[in-house]
Amino acid sequence: MLEGALLLAALATGDPQAGEAIYPRCAACHALAYDRVGPRHCGVIGRRAGSVAGFEYSPAMKRSKLTWTRENLERFLADPVGTVPGTTMTYAGVPDAKERVDLVAFLANAKCK
Amino acid sequence: MSSFFSIPNPAAARRLFLAQSGLVLSGAAVALLAGRDALAAKSKAGGADDVRILNTALGAELEAIAAYQVGAESGLLQKPVHALAVQFQGHHKEHADVLAKTVQKLGGKPVVAKSKYSFPVEGLKVQADVLRFAASLEQGAVSAYLGAVPLFANRDLSKAAASILGDEAMHWAVLRNALGENPVPSAFVS
Numbered sequence: 001m002l003e004g005a006l007l008l009a010a011l012a013t014g015d016p017q018a019g020e021a022i023y024p025r026c027a028a029c030h031a032l033a034y035d036r037v038g039p040r041h042c043g044v045i046g047r048r049a050g051s052v053a054g055f056e057y058s059p060a061m062k063r064s065k066l067t068w069t070r071e072n073l074e075r076f077l078a079d080p081v082g083t084v085p086g087t088t089m090t091y092a093g094v095p096d097a098k099e100r101v102d103l104v105a106f107l108a109n110a111k112c113k
Numbered sequence: 114m115s116s117f118f119s120i121p122n123p124a125a126a127r128r129l130f131l132a133q134s135g136l137v138l139s140g141a142a143v144a145l146l147a148g149r150d151a152l153a154a155k156s157k158a159g160g161a162d163d164v165r166i167l168n169t170a171l172g173a174e175l176e177a178i179a180a181y182q183v184g185a186e187s188g189l190l191q192k193p194v195h196a197l198a199v200q201f202q203g204h205h206k207e208h209a210d211v212l213a214k215t216v217q218k219l220g221g222k223p224v225v226a227k228s229k230y231s232f233p234v235e236g237l238k239v240q241a242d243v244l245r246f247a248a249s250l251e252q253g254a255v256s257a258y259l260g261a262v263p264l265f266a267n268r269d270l271s272k273a274a275a276s277i278l279g280d281e282a283m284h285w286a287v288l289r290n291a292l293g294e295n296p297v298p299s300a301f302v303s
Contacts, residue, residue, distance in 0.1 A: 024252050024253060025303060027252065029172075029173055035231070037172040037173050058165075088169050090162075090166040090260075090261055091260035092260040093260070
């Protein structure tokens with residue numbers, strides 16, 4: 001019973017370890033703990049889009065009024081330029097839905113002190 | 114033809130690399146610069162978007178140049194590896210140069226290097242750490258260009274981005290090889 005429930009939960013929320021293996025695709029522009037071409041990812045879940053102090057966002061991202069819920073993150077990562085037209089994250093996205101869920105699970109569980 | 118698979122030491126890999134490089138970058142330069150009029154003409158339609166894509170790529174290239182500088186100055190690299198790092202940095206400089214010129218041609222303002230970059234320098238203790246750091250940047254760059262290729266309105270720019278992607282994938286493979294890892298871990302990059 002319990003095991004079944006845990007399994008279901010894992011399916012719904014993704015596999016952080018699988019997500020970690022996908023994260024290197026983001027590594028030209030992002031790091032967890034510091035800003036690069038893109039903003040830091042630590043604490044991104046629940047954060048308002050475009051809100052890392054000191055990072056120069058596009059006007060489009062600042063105006064997007066998105067909050068990075070898991071759902072919005074998955075939507076954005078599927079098609080960054082389509083979701084936030086004018087974004088400087090000029091990246092086609094992660095087309096595979098399971099990969100997106102795993103990636104978001106990784107971001108949610110990432111060790112950030 | 115010999116391959117990187119059969120080359121255990123970086124110096125030999127570098128000789129092979131030197132013998133085979135050159136073509137790729139001049140290809141990018143040609144694609145970007147030769148289509149001067151076509152590019153200028155298209156800058157009204159999808160130009161703003163293409164400029165944005167080029168500028169994001171330029172930002173990443175400028176960071177890579179700075180990262181290789183940190184690696185080269187770390188004092189951790191043996192001579193042949195150091196030479197390889199300087200050569201790869203030179204490629205990134207060529208990429209940045211051609212990207213900046215193209216942004217300008219399209220009427221945009223090229224981004225400039227940051228005055229300061231954050232790098233995980235505390236983690237760089239031995240040569241392998243530097244190689245791993247460089248490999249992660251090159252792997253990321255391959256993915257970044259792969260994600261840019263389908264976005265350009267101007268297909269000449271897609272071609273140029275693919276040409277740069279090829280060069281960075283070669284860097285990644287050589288760095289993996291120098292680390293003793295499978296230089297080409299899969300049939301596709303993602």
